[in-house]
Amino acid sequence: MSNNLTAAQLPDLAPPTFLKHLATRPYSECPxxxxxxxxxxxxxxxxxxxxxxxxxxxxxxxxxxxxxxxxxxxxxxxxxxxxxxxxxxxxxxxxxxxxxxxxxxxxxxxxxxxxxxxxxxxxxxxxxxxxxxxxxxxxxxxSNYCGVDLQYLNNTLFKVKNRYCSDFESLILDELPADELLSLGLLWVAKEAVRKCLSSIRLIGFREMELIGVAEKDGIYTLLLSSALSGISISNVASIEVVAHTVGDYALGLCSIAKEKIHA
Ligand SMILES: CC(C)(COP(=O)(O)OP(=O)(O)OC[C@H]1O[C@@H](n2cnc3c(N)ncnc32)[C@H](O)[C@@H]1OP(=O)(O)O)[C@@H](O)C(=O)NCCC(=O)NCCS
Missing domain, CATH: 3.90.470.20 (4'-phosphopantetheinyl transferase domain)
Known part of the structure; x- marks a missing residue:
């Protein structure tokens, strides 16, 4: 591959729709x-x-x-x-x-x-x-705790599916207007982003986290994960939110939680 990549050849991981979605958040929550x-x-x-x-x-x-x-x-x-x-x-x-x-x-x-x-x-x-x-x-x-994850969408997501995706979560993902590879990519990046976000307390296992809902608007997905995590308390948060989308062959997930809300 050429090392003189033009802007047009690069997938834009933060296109205007994604930035617009992030900008709906309070200033301090917008990384x-x-x-x-x-x-x-x-x-x-x-x-x-x-x-x-x-x-x-x-x-x-x-x-x-x-x-x-x-x-x-x-x-x-x-x-x-x-x-x-x-x-x-x-x-x-x-x-x-x-x-x-x-x-x-x-x-x-x-x-x-x-x-x-x-x-x-x-x-x-x-x-x-x-x-x-x-x-x-x-x-x-x-300024919040933050976590980002980028995942190239390939068959590995199918091969290791049972490590990070339960039958219940599969049913939720089935509701998305997206094929299985893309849906699994979104779940993977969501969970990795949450793991990184909360890792100063503890690195959470994939199957400890549960997807409880997902919504899509203009190609931007909001994945909600249960905030009931052993050893970590997140005050005033009913569920952990991850903003995610796919661009070309990549899925990207981003999680941001106010530091003062998280307690060991
Ligand atoms: C790090 C981890 C959470 C995500 O990594 P990944 O999906 O494989 O790879 P990614 O490219 O998305 O992320 C890698 C980056 O995450 C960051 N990272 C590594 N550990 C991290 C942690 N505990 N918390 C938050 N971010 C972390 C690093 O910046 C790393 O990149 P770098 O090494 O080039 O600086 C995953 O690899 C993991 O579970 N690691 C655990 C390994 C472990 O238990 N180590 C014990 C060390 S004592």
Whole structure:
């Protein structure tokens, strides 16, 4: 595949309909999202991206990855999350923002978080989430706990269906105006987005979460998952909401829950 991808060749993971849907949410609940095609950094371009986007500790971490594919997805995910964080921060500050003012580290579970090296830039409550699949990466940033998941729609979703989809959930998905692959992709990204969103408390198992409803409007899906989760209490939330859609061969899911509502 060419490394000179034009905008027209890239699936737009956040088209206007999706952004319009997100914008119906309160300001603080509306995370920023950016995407990158991982092939944009092959054949030497990687070092340019590295110099522009990574701090010294991040460059050292990148060196630990021997496989090109893993290097590209890790780097792409970092760039996307930093871009999303800079866009989010730019809404509230006039201070100049530079990529090297921010580092992304991961906690023991792998959950990424931001650090600011610039005293003028306060990270505050800003949370980030990263996902990569096939040859695309996405990153989101928001002041709530957030989780994003991107999934290339392929047969693996059928092969591992019983790991994440119950008979009851299948019946709910059957009501969607979508084929089975697409429906399963939506369920998968919804559950992964919730897992990432709540992972600072605990990484929830797929079958611990239950889909209880789904609605579609203008190609944007709202999936509702039961908020009854062992060891996690979410106040004033009857169900956990994930906004999801499919673009080309990908499904994308996004979850955002106010930090003060979540208790261990
Ligand atoms: C991470 C996980 C939740 C989703 O990953 P996935 O669907 O396979 O892959 P995705 O591309 O969508 O997401 C990967 C990104 O999720 C992020 N991530 C990893 N662990 C995470 C966690 N606990 N919480 C939130 N985000 C996490 C990372 O940024 C990672 O990308 P990076 O390694 O390039 O930084 C899944 O792999 C998982 O269940 N991991 C558990 C592994 C585990 O138990 N590890 C124990 C470590 S002690």
């Amino acid at each position: 920023t999202l950016t995407q990158l095609h991982t092939d944009q950094m092959v054949n030497g371009d990687e070092s340019t991206f590295e110099q522009t986007w990574l701090t010294e500790p991040e460059k050292l971490q990148l060196k630990q990855y021997g496989f090109d594919k893993r290097r590209r997805e890790w780097l792409s995910g970092r760039i996307c999350a930093k871009k999303a964080a800079m866009q989010y921060l730019a809404r509230a500050t006039t201070a100049p923002l530079a990529a090297l003012d921010l580092s992304i580290q991961s906690d023991q579970s792998g959950r990424p978080y931001l650090i600011s090296h610039n005293p003028q830039i306060a990270i505050g409550e800003l949370d980030i989430s990263i996902s990569h699949s096939h040859d695309m990466a996405v990153g989101i940033a928001g």
